[in-house]
Amino acid sequence: AMYSFMVFMLLVFSVLLFLLFSPLFFLFTLPNSHTYRSSPHPSSPHSPPAVINLTQEQLMSWKTDGLIILRKAMPEHLMKRINTGAADLEVNGTVQCKIAYYNGPPTFHKYSHFCHWPDKVHDYFRDALYLSPMAHVASQLMGGGSVRVFDTFTMGSTADVTLSKRWHSDYALFTGVNRCDNGLIMWMPMRQTSYQAANGMIFARGSHKAHLRAIQDGTWSKYSKSVSGLLALLGLYKDLGDSHQMVAPTLEPGDVVIFSKCTIHSSSGVNTMNIPRHAMQMRFFTDPQTLERGIHTPYPEMGDKFTTKSKFLTGSKYPRIWPETLPEEDAVRAGGHMFLTKMEWISHLVKYPDHLLVTSVAAWAEYFGVFHPDHVVYAYIVRMEEIIGII
Numbered sequence: 001a002m003y004s005f006m007v008f009m010l011l012v013f014s015v016l017l018f019l020l021f022s023p024l025f026f027l028f029t030l031p032n033s034h035t036y037r038s039s040p041h042p043s044s045p046h047s048p049p050a051v052i053n054l055t056q057e058q059l060m061s062w063k064t065d066g067l068i069i070l071r072k073a074m075p076e077h078l079m080k081r082i083n084t085g086a087a088d089l090e091v092n093g094t095v096q097c098k099i100a101y102y103n104g105p106p107t108f109h110k111y112s113h114f115c116h117w118p119d120k121v122h123d124y125f126r127d128a129l130y131l132s133p134m135a136h137v138a139s140q141l142m143g144g145g146s147v148r149v150f151d152t153f154t155m156g157s158t159a160d161v162t163l164s165k166r167w168h169s170d171y172a173l174f175t176g177v178n179r180c181d182n183g184l185i186m187w188m189p190m191r192q193t194s195y196q197a198a199n200g201m202i203f204a205r206g207s208h209k210a211h212l213r214a215i216q217d218g219t220w221s222k223y224s225k226s227v228s229g230l231l232a233l234l235g236l237y238k239d240l241g242d243s244h245q246m247v248a249p250t251l252e253p254g255d256v257v258i259f260s261k262c263t264i265h266s267s268s269g270v271n272t273m274n275i276p277r278h279a280m281q282m283r284f285f286t287d288p289q290t291l292e293r294g295i296h297t298p299y300p301e302m303g304d305k306f307t308t309k310s311k312f313l314t315g316s317k318y319p320r321i322w323p324e325t326l327p328e329e330d331a332v333r334a335g336g337h338m339f340l341t342k343m344e345w346i347s348h349l350v351k352y353p354d355h356l357l358v359t360s361v362a363a364w365a366e367y368f369g370v371f372h373p374d375h376v377v378y379a380y381i382v383r384m385e386e387i388i389g390i391i
Contacts, residue, residue, distance in 0.1 A: 020357075020360050020361070020364065021356070021360055023101075023360075023363060024102055024356070027093075027095060028095060028342050028345075030093045030094055030095050031094055032094060032096060032337075032339045032342065033094050033095075033096055033121040033122075033337040033339050034088065034094060034121075035336075035337065037084075037085075037122070037123070037124070038123045039081075039123040039124065041123075041330065041333060041334035042131065042325075044325055044326075044327045044330035044331070044334070045324040045325050046130055046325045047322075047323055047324040047325075048129075048130055048131065048132065048133065048134070048135040048321060048322060049131070049132070049133045050133065051133045051136075052070065052073060052133045052136065052137050053140075054068075054137065054140045054141070059140070059141070062141050062258075065205045065247075066180075066203075066205070066206060066207060066208035066209070066260040066262065066263035067203050067205070067247065067257060067258060067259035067260070067263055068141075068257075069249055069251070069255065070137070070256045070257075070258065071252075071255050072252075072254045072255065073133065073134070073137070073254065073255065073256045074128070074132055074134075074188055075132060075254075076254065078127060078131060078132050079190070079253055079254055081124035081125075081127055081128060082124055082125055082154070082190060082280055083190050083191055083278075084124055085118065085122040085124035085125050086113070086118075086190060086278060086280070088122060088124075089113070089115050089121075089122060089154065090112075094121060094339075095339070095340075095342060095345060096115075096120070096121045096337075096339040096340070097114070097118065097121070099345060099349075100114050100115055100117075100153075101114060101359070101363065102300075102349070102356065102359050103116070103299060103301050103302070103349065104116060104300075104301060105173075105299065106355075106358055106359035106362035106363070107166070108155070109362060109363045109366040109367070109371075110157060110161055110163055110164070110366055111155045111156060111157050112156055112157055112161070113154070113157075113278075114153070114154075114155045114156075115153065115154045115155070116151065116152075116153055116301075116302075117151055117152060117302065117338075118153070118154045118280075119152045120337060120338040120339065121337045121338070121339055125152060125280070126333065128280070128282075129149060129282060129321065130321065130325070134186055134256070134282055135147055135149075135284065135321040136322060137186075137258070138184060138186070138258075138284035138322065139322045139323070141258065142181060142182060142184065142284070142285075143181070145286055145287070146286070146287040146288075146320060146322060146323065147284050147286060147287060147321055147322040148284065148286075148287045148289075148314075148318045148319060148320050149282070149283070149284060149318060149319050149321050150174065150175075150283040150318060151283050152281060152282050152283070153280065153281040154190075154278075154279070154281075155278070155279055155280075155281075156276060156277065156278040156279075157199060157276060157277045158276055159271075159275050160274065161199075161271065162199065162269065162270065162271040163199045163268075163277070164267065164269055164371075165202075165267060165268060165269025165270075166234065166237075166267075167204065167234075167237040167241030167242070167264050167265070168265070168266065169208075169211055169261065169262050169263060169264050170183075170185055170261045170283070171183075171211065171215070172224065172293070172294040172295035173261075173295065173298075173299070174261045174283075174285060175285060175289045175290065175291060175293055175294075175313055176285055176286065177215075177293070177294050178215055178216070180208050180211065180212045180215075180260050180261060180262035181260070182285055182286040182289065183260075183261035183283070183284070183285040183286070184258055184259065184260055184261060184283070184284055184285075185258070185259055185260075185261065185281055185282075185283050186256050186257070186258050186281065186283070186284075187201060187256070187257050187258075187259070187279055187280075188253075188254075188255065188256045188257070188279060188280050189251050189252070189253055189255070189277070189278065189279050190253060190278040190279055190280055191276070191278045192253070192275055192276060192277065192278065193250065193251065193253070194277065194279070195250055196248035196250070196268045196270065197268070197270050197271070197272045197273045198270075198273040198274075198275045198277060199267050199268060199270070199277040200248060200249070200250070200251070200267070200268050200277075201248075201249070201257060201265060201266075201267065201268070202246055202265065202266055202267070202268050203246070203247040203248075203249075203257075203263055203264070203265045204240060204241045204242075204243075204244035204245070204247075204263070204264040204265070205244055205245040205246070205247050206244055207240045207241065207244045207262075207263055207264035208260040208262035208264075210243075210244070211240065211263070211264065212262055214236065214240075215262075219236070220233075220294075223236065224295055237264055240264045241264045241265075241266065244264070248268065261283075284321075285313070285318075287312075287313075287320055288312040288313070288314075289312060290311055290312055290313075291311065291312070291313060299352075299355065300348060300349055300351070300352045300355060302340060303340065303344075303348045304317075305340060305344065306338055314329075315329065315332075316329045316330075316333055316338065317338075319333070
């Protein structure tokens with residue numbers, strides 16, 4: 001009887017484990033990328049256009065508020081390209097894009113479409129980086145020096161979805177620790193106007209300064225070394241978000257809101273207009289920067305396949321884009337799409353079993369509408385799992 005019970009429990013455990021990880025398993029049935037649409041890589045070395053010169057007033061607003069808004073900054077022909085590219089990636093799933101739900105923060109499962117590094121696997125997103133004036137703008141906001149691409153995102157949610165309001169910053173994901181002036185994010189709506197009442201972006205004006213003080217006085221470090229600490233960090237973010245003036249811009253396609261990696265921001269948590277939301281992000285950092293991240297244990301991301309062996313972030317994964325690109329980095333992307341093979345992904349992800357567990361649980365919790373990482377029950381469960389060594 002005991003043997004039968006153990007077999008039964010093993011079977012139940014196996015079924016639950018399969019159900020938990022089945023979405024991750026099935027994405028490996030997709031192709032790595034699609035090559036049906038392409039454009040020529042810019043000649044190398046390439047210098048992006050420098051057609052937007054920021055005013056002293058804009059630079060002062062950046063320092064004071066931690067964000068600025070540029071109207072119609074993205075050229076119309078490039079907006080058409082990234083919209084075409086996003087539609088391609090939505091319709092034709094790939095491992096490289098779908099795995100983005102599992103190799104970063106476990107908070108994006110409400111998005112019907114989500115792709116990390118679309119510029120690596122679709123030429124139109126690469127064009128948006130190289131042919132737009134955004135790299136030059138990034139350099140102006142970060143001291144006027146050399147700039148590299150940290151990463152890009154494209155994401156979309158359907159009209160019936162309300163994205164959660166969760167105040168946060170992107171400092172933990174960036175390198176260039178202990179500073180807030182060496183990394184930034186550019187967010188742009190793609191298909192529809194972005195409104196506060198339609199999952200629009202909201203920002204806590206000037207919160208980057210309070211965030212920097214929390215880094216410098218040691219508050220940040222006590223949170224950043226464990227999963228339970230990162231959950232507790234959400235409380236700090238909420239306090240910072242709620243204690244600063246909220247900015248909720250209306251953004252047309254072509255507009256770009258730029259904010260510091262330390263600026264507290266969120267989706268509005270409101271979609272009374274019942275319209276979809278589609279956006280692209282570009283993230284840039286000053287060159288050079290060492291490999292150290294703001295978070296104690298970095299997410300799996302893409303590994304180091306396209307990086308060089310150096311103490312600094314270099315290589316075609318983080319290409320230099322301003323003042324001009326480097327031929328040796330351009331050659332990699334010019335040779336075709338950049339992705340990990342399925343076996344490379346598997347070999348890489350199995351090094352992060354605790355992360356895969358957390359993000360797989362988060363995916364199902366989001367599906368059933370019970371994912372509330374700032375809730376005290378989640379904090380207690382995570383802390384117990386840390387004590388017994390599950391994560």
